[in-house]
Amino acid sequence: MLDIDITRKTYPDRGGQPHVALQALRMQVQAGEFACVVGPSGCGKSTLLNLVGGLDTDYQGRIALDGQAPEGGIGFMFQEPRLMPWLTVLQNVELVLRDDPQGSQRARALLQAMELSEVLDAYPGRLSGGMQRRVALARAFVIEPRLLLMDEPFVSLDAPTANRLRVMLVDIWRQRRTTVLFVTHDLREALALGDRVFFLSASPAQVVLNLPIALPHPRTPTDAAVQALHQDLLQRHPELLAGGVESTARAHEEFARA
Amino acid sequence: MTVKVQHALGMAPQQDNATPLKRQGATSPVGRRDALTRLASLLVFVLVWHIAASIAQTSTLPAPLAVFERIAAETASLVLPEHLYITLSRVVVSFTVAMLIGTLIGIAMGHWRRLDLFLDGWLVLGLNIPALVTIILCYVWFGLNDTAAIIAVAINKIPTVVVTVREGARAIDPRLMQVGAAYRLPPWRTFCHIYLPQLQPYLMAAARSGLSLIWKIVLVVELLGRSNGIGFQLNVFFQFFDITGILAYTLVFAAIVLLVEGLMLRPLERRVTRWRG
Numbered sequence: 001m002l003d004i005d006i007t008r009k010t011y012p013d014r015g016g017q018p019h020v021a022l023q024a025l026r027m028q029v030q031a032g033e034f035a036c037v038v039g040p041s042g043c044g045k046s047t048l049l050n051l052v053g054g055l056d057t058d059y060q061g062r063i064a065l066d067g068q069a070p071e072g073g074i075g076f077m078f079q080e081p082r083l084m085p086w087l088t089v090l091q092n093v094e095l096v097l098r099d100d101p102q103g104s105q106r107a108r109a110l111l112q113a114m115e116l117s118e119v120l121d122a123y124p125g126r127l128s129g130g131m132q133r134r135v136a137l138a139r140a141f142v143i144e145p146r147l148l149l150m151d152e153p154f155v156s157l158d159a160p161t162a163n164r165l166r167v168m169l170v171d172i173w174r175q176r177r178t179t180v181l182f183v184t185h186d187l188r189e190a191l192a193l194g195d196r197v198f199f200l201s202a203s204p205a206q207v208v209l210n211l212p213i214a215l216p217h218p219r220t221p222t223d224a225a226v227q228a229l230h231q232d233l234l235q236r237h238p239e240l241l242a243g244g245v246e247s248t249a250r251a252h253e254e255f256a257r258a
Numbered sequence: 259m260t261v262k263v264q265h266a267l268g269m270a271p272q273q274d275n276a277t278p279l280k281r282q283g284a285t286s287p288v289g290r291r292d293a294l295t296r297l298a299s300l301l302v303f304v305l306v307w308h309i310a311a312s313i314a315q316t317s318t319l320p321a322p323l324a325v326f327e328r329i330a331a332e333t334a335s336l337v338l339p340e341h342l343y344i345t346l347s348r349v350v351v352s353f354t355v356a357m358l359i360g361t362l363i364g365i366a367m368g369h370w371r372r373l374d375l376f377l378d379g380w381l382v383l384g385l386n387i388p389a390l391v392t393i394i395l396c397y398v399w400f401g402l403n404d405t406a407a408i409i410a411v412a413i414n415k416i417p418t419v420v421v422t423v424r425e426g427a428r429a430i431d432p433r434l435m436q437v438g439a440a441y442r443l444p445p446w447r448t449f450c451h452i453y454l455p456q457l458q459p460y461l462m463a464a465a466r467s468g469l470s471l472i473w474k475i476v477l478v479v480e481l482l483g484r485s486n487g488i489g490f491q492l493n494v495f496f497q498f499f500d501i502t503g504i505l506a507y508t509l510v511f512a513a514i515v516l517l518v519e520g521l522m523l524r525p526l527e528r529r530v531t532r533w534r535g
Contacts, residue, residue: 054442074440074442078433082433082434087533
């Protein structure tokens with residue numbers, strides 16, 4: 001289980017006044033659960049991922065994976081593919097492996113599952129954006145992560161490509177049941193992917209709504225059930241996506257009743 | 259320096275894209291034609307030299323043939339190979355020392371602003387101090403020996419390496435470094451596969467300009483305070499007004515530098531920038 005309890009995360013502002021990015025942010029993700037985090041842009045979603053991923057250790061609070069500070073075994077997918085342009089597709093995936101005799105085989109198998117067998121020895125610069133993201137996805141899964149962090153990985157892709165990647169992601173995730181924390185600003189995407197969606201307020205971010213989703217996988221953002229859920233949410237909580245904290249209490253009550 | 263870096267970073271790949279066939283070497287028709295052009299240029303140079311020497315008819319401008327005969331004679335007597343070997347050893351050692359130290363300081367200055375501020379004044383001094391001054395001082399302080407000679411050459415080269423590599427260290431992409439951090443890669447792996455490849459164009463530019471600068475300075479060092487090496491020989495020939503000897507040694511040395519560039523540096527660069535193709 002991933003247990004996040006951040007008391008306070010500040011950035012030094014240029015004027016000397018610290019800027020509070022996250023405050024009193026609590027969330028729990030069950031093992032094997034696909035959790036999405038949505039919130040207005042600039043609310044600190046990426047900051048949250050950097051803290052969980054250990055890229056930034058300067059904060060007050062506690063983050064625990066199965067009771068311990070998360071150390072290793074974390075897959076990370078960034079907004080951009082972030083592949084090394086001087087390494088081939090296969091080398092890029094193998095780069096993150098550590099003394100693993102089966103690693104190379106697993107890398108090839110994953111790349112095959114991503115339909116990238118043809119380009120194992122190609123350099124990323126020759127690949128399309130969608131293909132580069134598939135490589136990044138294979139890289140995230142090749143270490144057999146206990147936790148997978150994803151920071152709007154399908155942003156800036158055209159809708160069909162993004163949908164295809166979402167299907168691939170959910171496919172692998174269902175086979176491996178990795179715990180996933182998926183950050184996005186696209187509510188429909190979150191509703192389509194997640195077992196649970198956390199809604200964040202505007203900065204300093206707090207969880208304003210914790211919404212479990214019982215719809216069966218796989219689903220796409222254009223599925224009727226997802227659309228209906230989206231409509232329903234917007235009607236009942238038009239202010240939710242604006243991140244209004246005042247609405248929190250009411251939203252919680254209503255969802256408790258529903 | 260900046261121009262060289264830009265060349266290494268931006269211009270070279272563009273040129274490569276414009277003439278992709280060139281990279282296939284002498285086996286393709288275009289490659290063969292290019293090689294012929296280079297050969298023709300060399301022949302024209304020798305021809306012009308020959309004509310000028312025939313017209314001038316003076317011992318201060320010997321004909322190419324006389325110089326080539328001299329090269330053959332000096333090689334056969336093993337005098338030239340011996341001095342050449344000594345000079346090349348000095349070049350290799352001081353080049354290696356200068357690149358290593360310069361790269362370390364350059365990386366450090368590129369990363370720590372405070373250190374950069376602290377050392378920047380020294381760097382400007384190092385860049386502008388005449389080679390002759392460091393050579394004289396090194397000989398005075400450390401004695402007329404090889405250590406002093408190599409220190410003198412390295413001190414002349416280190417500042418330019420630092421400036422180039424510092425530029426590279428500043429251009430390191432933090433987003434790629436984050437990949438190494440996120441996946442908890444061991445530091446050495448991150449350094450070799452994520453950091454160094456980003457620095458590579460700058461290292462290459464430093465090596466290129468370094469080689470041409472260092473072998474020139476090594477000759478001066480030898481002329482001023484060593485009793486062997488090409489620089490020492492050139493001084494001897496100068497005393498006797500032996501222009502043929504001077505040209506013979508210079509030609510051989512220039513040929514070696516061209517070979518190093520063509521057979522080592524350029525293929526190496528082609529190998530490490532394959533992914534740009």
